[in-house]
Amino acid sequence: MILKVALRAIFRNKTRSLLTALGIIVGIAAVIAVVAIGQGATTMMMREINSIGNNLIMVFPGSRNQGGVHAGSGASQTLTAEDGEVIAHDLVHLVKAVSPMVRTGSQVIYQENNWSTQIQGVSIDYPDVRSWGVENGVFFTTADQRSATRVCVIGSTVADNLFPDEDPVGKTIRIRNMPFRVLGVMVRKGSNTMGTDQDDVILAPYTTVKRVLQNSIFNNVNMLMISLYSLDDIPAAKDEIGALLRQRHKLGINTDDDFSLIDMTEITNTIGSMTKLMTILLTTVASISLLVGGIGIMNIMLVSVTERTREIGLRMAIGATPCDILLQFISEAIALSTAGGLLGVLLGIFGARLVGKLQQWPILVTESSVLIAFLFSAAVGMFFGFYPALRASRLNPIDCLRYE
Amino acid sequence: MLITIQNMFKTYNMGDTAVHALDGVSFTIAAGEFVAIMGASGSGKSTLLNILGCLDTPTTGNYLLDGVEVSGMSRTQLAGIRNRKLGFVFQNFNLLSRTSALENAELPTFYNRLFRGAQRRKRAAEMLSRVGLGNRLDHTPAQLSGGQQQRVAIARALMNNPPVILADEPTGNLDSRSSIEIMGLFKNLNNEGITIVMVTHEEDIAACAKRRIMMRDGQIVTTSPTGKAQP
Numbered sequence: 331m332i333l334k335v336a337l338r339a340i341f342r343n344k345t346r347s348l349l350t351a352l353g354i355i356v357g358i359a360a361v362i363a364v365v366a367i368g369q370g371a372t373t374m375m376m377r378e379i380n381s382i383g384n385n386l387i388m389v390f391p392g393s394r395n396q397g398g399v400h401a402g403s404g405a406s407q408t409l410t411a412e413d414g415e416v417i418a419h420d421l422v423h424l425v426k427a428v429s430p431m432v433r434t435g436s437q438v439i440y441q442e443n444n445w446s447t448q449i450q451g452v453s454i455d456y457p458d459v460r461s462w463g464v465e466n467g468v469f470f471t472t473a474d475q476r477s478a479t480r481v482c483v484i485g486s487t488v489a490d491n492l493f494p495d496e497d498p499v500g501k502t503i504r505i506r507n508m509p510f511r512v513l514g515v516m517v518r519k520g521s522n523t524m525g526t527d528q529d530d531v532i533l534a535p536y537t538t539v540k541r542v543l544q545n546s547i548f549n550n551v552n553m554l555m556i557s558l559y560s561l562d563d564i565p566a567a568k569d570e571i572g573a574l575l576r577q578r579h580k581l582g583i584n585t586d587d588d589f590s591l592i593d594m595t596e597i598t599n600t601i602g603s604m605t606k607l608m609t610i611l612l613t614t615v616a617s618i619s620l621l622v623g624g625i626g627i628m629n630i631m632l633v634s635v636t637e638r639t640r641e642i643g644l645r646m647a648i649g650a651t652p653c654d655i656l657l658q659f660i661s662e663a664i665a666l667s668t669a670g671g672l673l674g675v676l677l678g679i680f681g682a683r684l685v686g687k688l689q690q691w692p693i694l695v696t697e698s699s700v701l702i703a704f705l706f707s708a709a710v711g712m713f714f715g716f717y718p719a720l721r722a723s724r725l726n727p728i729d730c731l732r733y734e
Numbered sequence: 735m736l737i738t739i740q741n742m743f744k745t746y747n748m749g750d751t752a753v754h755a756l757d758g759v760s761f762t763i764a765a766g767e768f769v770a771i772m773g774a775s776g777s778g779k780s781t782l783l784n785i786l787g788c789l790d791t792p793t794t795g796n797y798l799l800d801g802v803e804v805s806g807m808s809r810t811q812l813a814g815i816r817n818r819k820l821g822f823v824f825q826n827f828n829l830l831s832r833t834s835a836l837e838n839a840e841l842p843t844f845y846n847r848l849f850r851g852a853q854r855r856k857r858a859a860e861m862l863s864r865v866g867l868g869n870r871l872d873h874t875p876a877q878l879s880g881g882q883q884q885r886v887a888i889a890r891a892l893m894n895n896p897p898v899i900l901a902d903e904p905t906g907n908l909d910s911r912s913s914i915e916i917m918g919l920f921k922n923l924n925n926e927g928i929t930i931v932m933v934t935h936e937e938d939i940a941a942c943a944k945r946r947i948m949m950r951d952g953q954i955v956t957t958s959p960t961g962k963a964q965p
Contacts, residue, residue, distance in 0.1 A: 335844075342832060644828045647789060648890065649817020649845035651810040727789045731828065
């Protein structure tokens with residue numbers, strides 16, 4: 331009932347109501363749109379980090395310091411697959427899986443098709459480390475790894491290019507003129523944040539890549555990838571891995587590490603702090619625009635009270651209590667601001683979608699942001715509508731009825 | 735007695751001097767009376783009507799309305815009294831513009847919990863028919879003549895079935911023909927048992943009442959039963 335009266339008052343002055351609500355509309359729309367765009371970006375980045383494995387520690391060989399001469403990062407050759415095995419064995423309470431990685435690139439050939447891609451030498455635990463399974467066929471086995479068999483598992487991009495019309499499983503491809511049997515195709519992973527196609531890769535036993543493809547007699551690796559059971563263990567695991575490696579590499583107390591440990595929490599933290607900053611900025615902008623919108627509503631409600639002095643007088647004469655009048659004008663202000671809030675939400679979603687379409691940006695409109703925006707607009711109406719409504723309720727009916 | 739006013743004073747302080755708008759007024763009105771309050775401007779008749787209408791409170795004195803002591807009530811309590819016991823008819827009608835006759839008439843029931851949804855519309859339609867506007871329910875004030883607008887206002891005053899209707903110069907804004915019609919309507923309502931108290935300065939309008947109260951300088955000069963011969 332009271333809502334009906336309020337809505338009628340709003341629709342009596344359509345243009346004025348719309349202009350009054352504009353502050354709220356723009357404020358809410360801006361918040362909804364920016365939150366949707368920001369949340370979309372954050373969610374996408376987080377999903378990508380999770381796809382790499384957010385509880386992942388990467389160990390890179392460090393720089394070598396020989397007689398005061400620093401070689402570049404990765405120059406040290408002390409990091410081996412054996413280090414990885416020991417880490418997996420000794421730190422079994424923290425570590426879920428470990429895989430070394432040896433990288434090389436090459437052209438690969440199947441019949442008349444050829445493709446240039448990256449070949450990664452990994453261990454049989456690699457699917458566990460990356461949470462990345464085989465879609466078609468199987469991964470290589472411990473036996474393959476031990477005897478450096480010429481087998482491989484290919485990414486879906488490689489499969490698409492070498493085998494446009496065939497099932498790759500069981501076929502033989504040629505890498506640097508050596509035949510490799512394809513055991514399986516990995517699940518499609520898509521591109522990562524940097525735009526690199528993660529499916530454009532061939533996985534082979536690290537032993538095969540090292541000895542057969544690189545023809546190397548050393549057993550150093552480019553990287554160790556270590557996945558943990560829990561994200562919370564990262565600091566502890568880093569300490570223990572570091573200590574273990576120093577011990578294995580026989581580094582003295584005054585010697586620098588010949589390896590570096592990098593984990594995903596640093597990136598996650600960066601994103602987290604960016605999100606936090608964005609939230610603060612948004613809250614500030616939203617507060618200002620809602621404040622401005624609220625003042626607009628208060629202004630127009632004061633005008634409305636003056637304009638409708640006679641109506642107030644009449645309503646009081648026929649039995650409206652001061653409380654009735656207060657409620658009437660507050661509900662009018664709330665109806666005005668929530669209508670603005672609703673329009674703002676719609677406009678914001680539309681705007682975010684538009685930006686998403688034009689900029690190829692992921693958009694995520696969360697129910698909570700819509701709900702909060704909506705409730706906030708109602709609160710603004712209540713807060714800024716209170717004073718005009720209070721003024722209306724305190725008017726003297728006799729003066730109101732005589733008011734011209 | 736429906737209305738009992740005892741030794742009522744209303745004093746306004748204008749700077750240093752105190753102005754007595756009501757200077758010791760006492761009278762009674764029985765149920766079923768039709769009273770005209772007359773007097774020159776400044777005689778205190780508007781103040782009296784405002785107090786009778788529970789829109790204003792006396793400085794001192796008692797006001798017993800329908801067995802209830804009204805003086806000293808809070809604003810909220812007075813609003814309840816106005817809603818249930820009184821119907822107002824104003825000189826300038828005081829209808830909500832751009833609002834249909836039906837919705838204008840419904841208005842008092844919004845502040846009366848006894849009425850709900852469909853009951854309001856039904857009662858409003860009945861009251862509009864009672865004042866002869868049964869075929870004008872959807873017309874807005876702008877689409878109605880002055881006389882018709884005052885009929886809507888009377889229908890509105892009747893909504894909560896009050897024992898008393900207070901009319902403040904009800905014909906002041908009407909032509910003579912409409913005035914006669916409105917006064918006829920008041921007489922009919924009075925014959926149906928509703929007490930009517932009307933402020934006017936027009937002799938011929940006051941002649942429709944069964945009794946008149948003359949005021950001067952905040953006091954009652956005469957209270958004469960005129961026109962009692964008229965039924």
